[in-house]
Amino acid sequence: MSVSNERVRVLRGREWARPVRPVRREVRGVTPELDEGRPPLLFVPGFGHGAWAFAEHWLEHAASRGFSAYAMSLRGHGGSDPAPEATLRAYTHDVVQVAASLPRQAVLVGHGAGALVVTHALARYPARAAVLVAPVLGGWSTAGVALRRNPAGTLPALFGGPLRLHRRQLFSRELPEAEARRHVARLGRAGRRAQWQLLSGRPAEPAVGRPPVLVVGSPDDRVVPPAALERAAGRYGSAPLLFPGMGHDLMLDARWREPIDAICDWLVKEPQRV
Amino acid sequence: MPPSTAHGRPDPETSTLDLSRDGRPVSDRGDTVCVIGAGASGLTAIKNLVEHGFGVDCYERETGVGGAWNWRHDRSPVYASTHLVSSRPLTQFPDFPMPDSWPDYPHHHQLLSYLERYTDHFDLRRHIWFGTEVVRVEPVDGDRWDVTTRSTGGYGPERTLRYAAVVVANGHNWSPKLPRYDGLEEFRGEVMHASSYKDPAQLRGKRVLVVGAGNTGCDIAVEAAQQASCCWHSTRRGYWYAPKYLLGRPVDQVNDLLLSLRLPLRLRQWLYHRMLRLTVGDPTRLGLPRPDHRIYEAHPIANSQLVHHVSHGQIAPVPDVARFHGGGVTLTDGREIEPELVVFATGYLPRFEFLDPGLLGDGDGSGRPRLWLHAFPPNQPTLAVAGLLQPDSGVFTLTHWQTVVFARLLQARLARPDRAAAFTARATAGAGERYAGKVTDSSRHWFEVRHVPYLRAVQRALDELGAR
Ligand SMILES: Cc1cc2nc3c(=O)[nH]c(=O)nc-3n(C[C@H](O)[C@H](O)[C@H](O)COP(=O)(O)OP(=O)(O)OC[C@H]3O[C@@H](n4cnc5c(N)ncnc54)[C@H](O)[C@@H]3O)c2cc1C
Ligand SMILES: NC(=O)c1ccc[n+]([C@@H]2O[C@H](COP(=O)([O-])OP(=O)(O)OC[C@H]3O[C@@H](n4cnc5c(N)ncnc54)[C@H](OP(=O)(O)O)[C@@H]3O)[C@@H](O)[C@H]2O)c1
Numbered sequence: 001m002s003v004s005n006e007r008v009r010v011l012r013g014r015e016w017a018r019p020v021r022p023v024r025r026e027v028r029g030v031t032p033e034l035d036e037g038r039p040p041l042l043f044v045p046g047f048g049h050g051a052w053a054f055a056e057h058w059l060e061h062a063a064s065r066g067f068s069a070y071a072m073s074l075r076g077h078g079g080s081d082p083a084p085e086a087t088l089r090a091y092t093h094d095v096v097q098v099a100a101s102l103p104r105q106a107v108l109v110g111h112g113a114g115a116l117v118v119t120h121a122l123a124r125y126p127a128r129a130a131v132l133v134a135p136v137l138g139g140w141s142t143a144g145v146a147l148r149r150n151p152a153g154t155l156p157a158l159f160g161g162p163l164r165l166h167r168r169q170l171f172s173r174e175l176p177e178a179e180a181r182r183h184v185a186r187l188g189r190a191g192r193r194a195q196w197q198l199l200s201g202r203p204a205e206p207a208v209g210r211p212p213v214l215v216v217g218s219p220d221d222r223v224v225p226p227a228a229l230e231r232a233a234g235r236y237g238s239a240p241l242l243f244p245g246m247g248h249d250l251m252l253d254a255r256w257r258e259p260i261d262a263i264c265d266w267l268v269k270e271p272q273r274v
Numbered sequence: 275m276p277p278s279t280a281h282g283r284p285d286p287e288t289s290t291l292d293l294s295r296d297g298r299p300v301s302d303r304g305d306t307v308c309v310i311g312a313g314a315s316g317l318t319a320i321k322n323l324v325e326h327g328f329g330v331d332c333y334e335r336e337t338g339v340g341g342a343w344n345w346r347h348d349r350s351p352v353y354a355s356t357h358l359v360s361s362r363p364l365t366q367f368p369d370f371p372m373p374d375s376w377p378d379y380p381h382h383h384q385l386l387s388y389l390e391r392y393t394d395h396f397d398l399r400r401h402i403w404f405g406t407e408v409v410r411v412e413p414v415d416g417d418r419w420d421v422t423t424r425s426t427g428g429y430g431p432e433r434t435l436r437y438a439a440v441v442v443a444n445g446h447n448w449s450p451k452l453p454r455y456d457g458l459e460e461f462r463g464e465v466m467h468a469s470s471y472k473d474p475a476q477l478r479g480k481r482v483l484v485v486g487a488g489n490t491g492c493d494i495a496v497e498a499a500q501q502a503s504c505c506w507h508s509t510r511r512g513y514w515y516a517p518k519y520l521l522g523r524p525v526d527q528v529n530d531l532l533l534s535l536r537l538p539l540r541l542r543q544w545l546y547h548r549m550l551r552l553t554v555g556d557p558t559r560l561g562l563p564r565p566d567h568r569i570y571e572a573h574p575i576a577n578s579q580l581v582h583h584v585s586h587g588q589i590a591p592v593p594d595v596a597r598f599h600g601g602g603v604t605l606t607d608g609r610e611i612e613p614e615l616v617v618f619a620t621g622y623l624p625r626f627e628f629l630d631p632g633l634l635g636d637g638d639g640s641g642r643p644r645l646w647l648h649a650f651p652p653n654q655p656t657l658a659v660a661g662l663l664q665p666d667s668g669v670f671t672l673t674h675w676q677t678v679v680f681a682r683l684l685q686a687r688l689a690r691p692d693r694a695a696a697f698t699a700r701a702t703a704g705a706g707e708r709y710a711g712k713v714t715d716s717s718r719h720w721f722e723v724r725h726v727p728y729l730r731a732v733q734r735a736l737d738e739l740g741a742r
Contacts, residue, residue, distance in 0.1 A: 010675055010733040011726065012368065013534035016667075017527050019363040022374035093374070100370050105396055126325060126369050126396075208369045209325040 020093035026079030029070040030063040043071040046112020047190035050078020065264040086191030095121040122207035162189040171247040174254035218246040308437040313341020315661030315673040316443035326681035335407040343385040349448040356382040361524035365668030439656035446624035457598040468619040483613035491619030492577040499588035510594040512563035517578035646701035667725035
């Protein structure tokens with residue numbers, strides 16, 4: 001599927017007539033000691049995760065690399081207001097709201113299904129660049145993979161129940177078991193409707209301003225298979241940056257430092273618009 | 275680029291030097307595009323041109339951004355109590371929303387802070403030369419433009435720079451439209467145009483006559499109802515005074531809900547009339563004249579308080595002014611009233627003193643450019659006007675897309691000259707095209723647009739220019 005040939009949609013009657021209901025959103029930020037004029041990074045967690053997932057390691061590390069770094073929780077997640085009826089559109093609204101509140105044009109970094117939300121947000125906000133980390137971009141194949149890997153945790157989700165991810169899907173064996181359990185215990189769940197839209201939803205409209213997009217993942221991710229990474233990167237005319245031996249949650253796994261360093265390196269090289 | 279400050283900036287870097295038609299030196303700015311004005315329309319022009327890869331120099335006669343919404347500007351038409359009439363989702367730029375913690379109808383100081391944040395977020399200040407007025411824009415060979423500027427107020431020397439294209443975004447709500455009346459010179463009371471109205475203290479304790487029922491006239495009449503000792507509101511026709519909320523939602527959102535159901539116009543008009551009848555009631559019962567048009571056939575008024583104050587006797591609706599005399603005013607129904615202060619809220623007129631009107635398709639000097647999409651002049655592939663329209667929605671969304679179309683057109687000139695030529699042929703053939711449906715015969719309606727048919731036409735234009 002090609003993104004660039006799709007047309008921009010100028011008439012947005014639904015968005016005008018039925019704006020998304022506002023909520024209070026959790027945003028955590030770390031700013032570097034010295035402002036080197038780098039664009040701020042906004043980390044968008046996937047379904048079930050909150051800002052906490054990035055506050056663990058990546059926020060501080062990105063700041064130490066000279067980037068103002070922010071992590072948000074989508075509505076119904078982390079410290080944001082509860083929202084059991086949330087839709088993909090509401091999540092997209094949340095991301096665009098936070099991005100526009102930052103002092104400068106931001107880089108959107110989405111993880112898991114948060115990457116899907118980011119691809120939608122890119123159609124409503126001209127990001128400086130985007131990074132899709134272990135992206136779950138939806139469609140029925142997502143469900144297929146999840147069912148095969150973790151039938152008991154996935155099946156209820158297809159019928160509106162919560163999606164339960166297992167720690168072996170999320171982390172490599174390098175991560176101490178206690179730590180893995182601590183993270184899994186913090187997982188929440190996405191809205192029923194949003195979960196459904198993840199499977200059935202329509203593809204994102206074209207990104208405003210054609211920002212450069214980087215796809216990062218692991219060939220050993222037990223949620224996103226390598227072929228899906230290739231497909232995602234292919235949409236943006238590039239190849240994925242791979243970190244073998246890591247689980248789905250690259251920002252929490254034992255070797256969390258490598259991918260965030262690679263992302264910072266890529267951004268420092270001033271990626272051009274595609 | 276060096277860090278930007280409002281003043282004392284380095285001049286734009288120029289390459290070759292050429293001579294203008296009258297022999298003055300011209301600095302050539304190459305492929306750079308010139309934007310005139312840093313109000314909402316100019317700002318979105320800069321942002322979208324830069325986003326499409328163009329260099330931009332913007333000239334702004336004031337010392338800050340925001341145009342009309344910057345109340346510090348001497349030409350700003352906003353008064354202390356100005357709130358939006360279009361609700362937030364229909365007003366904001368389509369790719370930079372206002373905070374959703376803001377009210378449905380933000381205050382003008384919030385609009386200024388929104389435009390300032392837009393400027394800083396997209397780092398636009400480095401493209402803007404403040405305190406600099408454009409005094410002349412002249413075409414030169416190769417569809418290029420010589421733009422002459424000087425410091426605002428006429429200090430300092432003039433400079434001329436040559437640009438690849440020009441976006442005119444000078445606004446149209448700053449030059450007052452003042453009707454002429456017999457006897458106005460003899461009138462001993464105070465007379466002002468709404469553009470000089472800033473604060474309700476100006477009305478306090480006076481007998482006030484407000485002329486005109488655009489949104490400005492209605493707002494001022496409401497303030498007079500609360501501050502003045504007596505308020506007459508003179509209109510030359512009856513209007514539909516829509517409240518800001520219908521069925522518990524902002525009225526423009528209800529309207530867009532009806533639009534998204536794709537109901538035919540007549541049915542929407544009937545529904546709207548019913549809703550107004552059931553909520554606001556029959557306006558003629560309160561002494562307001564019966565509207566001489568159906569709803570959607572005039573620039574919309576959104577004001578919940580006007581009818582409220584009429585019903586409380588604090589606003590006396592009166593007909594048009596026939597003439598003035600020393601002590602007062604004679605109305606067209608023969609009545610005499612004696613106001614101490616007359617506020618003309620009779621609107622504004624667009625002005626483009628720096629440009630030959632013929633270039634905007636206004637050959638007979640009527641003051642009404644004849645453009646396609648209200649933005650693109652005939653036979654001028656490198657000239658556009660942004661913001662010269664009066665929508666039934668917010669303005670920013672529309673000017674955003676106007677400037678995106680222009681940026682795509684300039685790109686197509688480089689990559690797809692056939693498409694660019696087809697666009698300009700379309701603009702030439704479509705000059706003066708209207709997107710308002712039927713509207714009342716008023717001097718202010720020549721650039722009225724309904725946002726849905728207008729944006730549909732914009733969508734077609736974008737599609738024809740093709741993907742980037
Ligand atoms: C009282 C009032 C309320 C309004 N309420 C709404 C509303 O609710 N919703 C809505 O969408 N719109 C509203 N509007 C319309 C408003 O005009 C637009 O929202 C918006 O301000 C238009 O922006 P602009 O950039 O086109 O023009 P402006 O804001 O007028 O900006 C033009 C800029 O160009 C500069 N300029 C002009 N000539 C020159 C020159 N020769 N050289 C250099 N610089 C120059 C000016 O200094 C100014 O900064 C309202 C208008 C008024 C008067
Ligand atoms: N709160 C807000 O957000 C707000 C506030 C004010 C203005 N605005 C916007 O700003 C723009 C300008 O509004 P505006 O109200 O200043 O001007 P306007 O919309 O042009 O309204 C002018 C009013 O004066 C009347 N008029 C004009 N010439 C006249 C004459 N010779 N004799 C008698 N009456 C005459 C018009 O009557 P006709 O109907 O016969 O033409 C109309 O009622 C509009 O887009 C408006 O929506 C928004």
